[in-house]
Amino acid sequence: MSVEQIAALKDGRIDLGFGRVRLSDPDIERITLREERLVVAFPKGHPKSLATEPVALSEIAGETLVIYPSKPRPSFADEVLALCADLNVEPGTVEEVREIQTALGLVAAAIGVCILPAAAQRQRMDDVCYRVLSDERATSPVIMSYRRNDGSGRIDEIKALIREMYAENPPWLRLSNITW
Structure with a gap:
């Protein structure tokens, strides 16, 4: 998890981390690789699952919102809740679960809806419908984190590989705004 990566980087247990939570630490460099669009997962048959055009976040006001992960915090769940608050959207209730698979299972069971990154919409396509927000x-x-002043040269090599990969514009980047 993003929060756990800071300590692991500082302790030298990992050299590089990828996450979604905007954290700040003077010993850690962070590069936002891209801003990925968010989608809403609806159970098949939900009235809002039938359309294909993007949906406004306000259209899920009052719905049960399934968020993940419940721990550790801060996490992607807090980012979703902050987005709802920023746009004055109040869910009916909020159900917190540990993993995305559990969240999508609850959506498939028509317990609620879930907001997740666009790349995740390849999961559970048989019983869940996705609409871009x-x-x-x-x-x-999508943030890459590494120790500040890492002199190994590996980080520069990884950055070059990522730039090359993004330059090829693979299909999975289509719902992203590249920021570097």
């Missing part, structure tokens, strides 16, 4: 701020960063 139309709100401009409905994005989630």
